[in-house]
Amino acid sequence: MNNDFMKNEKTKQTKKKIVIIGAGIGGLSAGIYALNAGYDAVIYEKNPVAGGECMGWDRRGYHIDNCIHWLTGTDPKTGLWKVWKTLGAIDEHTKYHDEGKFYTSFLNGKHLSLWNDLEKTRQELIAFAPEDADAINTFIEHVEYAKSCVIPSEKPLDMMGIRDYIEMGKDMADMPKVIKTFGKINMEDFGNMFKSPLLKIMMSDYLCYNYTAYSFLVSYATMACGNGRIPEGGSLAMTNRIVQRFRDLGGQLYLNAPVERILIKNRTAVGIRLESGEEIYGDEVISAIDAYPLFHKLLDPEYMPKAFRKAYEDQKGYPTFSGFQAAFAIDDDFSQTGTVCFDCEPLKIGSNTVTRMSAKSYAYERSFAPEGRTVLQCNISQQDADYLFWKNMDEMTYRQTKEELTQEVLKRIVKQFPELEGKIELLDSWTPRTYERYCNAYHGAYMSFITTKDAKQLRIKGELKNLKHFYLAGQWIMCPGGLPIAAVSGKFAIQRILKREGRPFTDFSFEK
Ligand SMILES: Cc1cc2nc3c(=O)[nH]c(=O)nc-3n(C[C@H](O)[C@H](O)[C@H](O)COP(=O)(O)OP(=O)(O)OC[C@H]3O[C@@H](n4cnc5c(N)ncnc54)[C@H](O)[C@@H]3O)c2cc1C
Structure with missing residues (x-):
């Protein structure tokens, strides 16, 4: 017993300290894996709560x-499930909400849905637009192939050997067909594969026009195969479970505690x-914040990997998106709606005039609203040029514009759902x-x-050539x-x- 005690004391003294910047999911994950691997982990987060986005x-x-x-x-x-379980995000007992569909699109009083049941989708779409049968069959066939898409989670791609690639290739045997057919067309081109005006618009309703159609098929496939569900309690509850796991360890x-x-x-x-x-010192530093402030404030730009530099300089090839969003309280159950996309009177937001809107009902989670009521949210896509529209306003104009546009959004929701007249109130907009x-x-x-x-x-190696003991985490690496x-x-x-320490990095005894 004495020996064990001595050993533990020694390990404690020699434990390496990992300093992590940012307590989003990337930073928390780094923290939990660090602790599981026997390191000490400290996270510094600028906000009063963890979770980031x-x-x-x-x-x-x-x-x-x-x-x-x-x-x-x-x-x-999936391997990713093991990662989520290690983080305490989900486990075998997690309950999920099942809406049964991706979304529904309306046009001129008619509507169609993309169901998780692909056969049901195929039949309904063909019955609605027989003239599009070939395109519909190609679409459904490739969504079926896209179900094989997995996100590499065993180890970083640059640490994979030939055997790993062969295994991954076997798992994703059908993906090349999806990439070949849908990897080189964007959402706009994809919509144009269909003749029916409703189908045309439905297919380009969900993702920004410049996304590859391939991304859309993978998203739909993820939901359709049951690998993309919504855990009960939603985002904050999941974040809190991960924070709890980090603290428990x-x-x-x-x-x-913003890092400068x-x-x-x-x-x-x-x-x-x-x-x-x-000043806080440690043996290793991991940044899990957005890459742009990292390489413009926390580090000098000379440290930025070339691939990032090229992406920031090429906004057409590497656009980003955000949203003008509003949440409304609805004095109605509104439980049948899910996510709906519909035509609206033109509305100029930023550099863009939108003629379609989407609204998502959160009726599936009863705890989000008082009894008999629900929350409805709108998210109108905003890209780099729209960001400048908001960014360049003084505070007063910003508030006024946000307020005016939110009222315009509200009017359009009521036009689509007249039953909400007098029952809808703004909660927040951002x-x-x-x-x-x-x-x-x-x-x-x-x-x-x-x-x-x-x-x-873009795939960024999580290390920098010219800075030792420093690592990148967070969503911007891929x-x-x-x-x-x-x-x-x-x-x-x-x-x-x-790996750098010569310790086994594929020994998942530390992946609980
Ligand atoms: C409306 C919306 C819908 C989404 N839907 C989905 C979805 O359905 N599925 C999905 O997979 N993803 C979705 N996402 C994306 C997802 O939320 C993000 O990809 C993910 O949360 C990013 O995690 P991260 O840790 O990489 O970054 P972040 O969440 O940005 O975390 C970075 C953290 O670093 C902190 N930080 C920044 N600078 C500093 C500093 N100088 N010092 C200290 N701390 C700092 C930030 O405050 C933040 O907490 C959605 C996001 C939004 C907003």
Whole structure:
């Protein structure tokens, strides 16, 4: 017993300290994997709460859930599920909401849905637009193929060997067909494959026009195969479970602690300096914040990998998107709606005039609203040029514009759902500027760069050539970002440290 005690004491003394910047899902993941691998982990977060963009907040007795539309990795057969389980996000007992469909599109009083049941979708679409039967069959066939798409979660791609690639190729045997047919067309081209005006518009309703159609098929397939579900409680509840796991393992989370600078000695990261002036030293530093502020404030731009530099310089090939969003309290159950897209009177927001809108009912989660009521949210897509529209306003104009546009959105919702007249009230609205303020997000983007047909998908090695003991995590290391990339990025950062130390980084005894 004495020997064990001595051993434990020794391990404690020699434990390496990992300093992590940012308590979004990427930073929390790095923290949890660090602790599981036997390191000490401390996270410094600028906001008063952890979670970053995986967030929700309360307004006047309602809860606004602002992230998970689907969580990729809810199928226990996937490697990603193991990662989520290790983070404490979900487990075998998690209950999910099942809306049974991706979304519904309306046009001229008619509507169609993309059901999780692909056969049902095929039959309904063909019955509605027999003239599009060939395109519909091609679409459904390729969504079926896209079900094989997996996000690499065992180890970083650059640490994979030939055998790993062969295995991955076997798992994703059908994906080349999807990439070949839909990888080089964007959402607009994809919509144009259909003759029926409703089908045409429906297919380009959900993602921005410049996304590759391939991304859309993979999103739909993820939901259709049960690997993209919504855990009960929504985004904030999931974040809180992850924070709890980090704390239970002994991690220390410092909130209201914005980091100003990474401390460097002899081309080696040795710690961080907070905006308060306090300096914290550690053995390894992991940044899990947005890459743009990282390479423009916390580090000098000379450290930025070339691939990032090229992407920021090529806005056409690497656009980003955000949203002008509004949440409404509805004095109605409104439980049959799900996500709907519909025509609206033209509305200029930013540099763009929209003629379609979408609204999502959160009636599926009863705890988000008082009995008999629900929350309805609208998200109008905003890209880089729209960000500048919001960014360049003074505070007063910003508030006024937001208020006016929110009222315009409300009018259009009531036009689509006249039964809501007198039953709908604004809870909150927010813009790309909000994401910039809250998360230091580049152009207010809450995902990484859009995957376009004109540019190579960005993949960033999580280490820098000219800075030792420093690692990158967070969704920006791999397009298109999102929760799964954030989650695996934290694990990958720790695997890089383990590898450098000659410790087994594929021994998942530390993946609980
Ligand atoms: C409306 C909306 C819908 C979404 N829907 C989905 C979805 O359905 N599925 C999906 O997979 N993803 C979705 N996402 C995207 C998802 O939320 C993000 O991809 C993910 O949360 C990013 O995690 P991250 O850790 O990489 O970055 P972030 O969440 O941005 O975390 C970075 C953290 O670093 C902190 N930080 C920044 N600068 C500093 C500093 N200087 N010092 C200290 N801390 C700092 C920030 O405050 C933040 O907490 C959605 C996001 C939004 C907003």
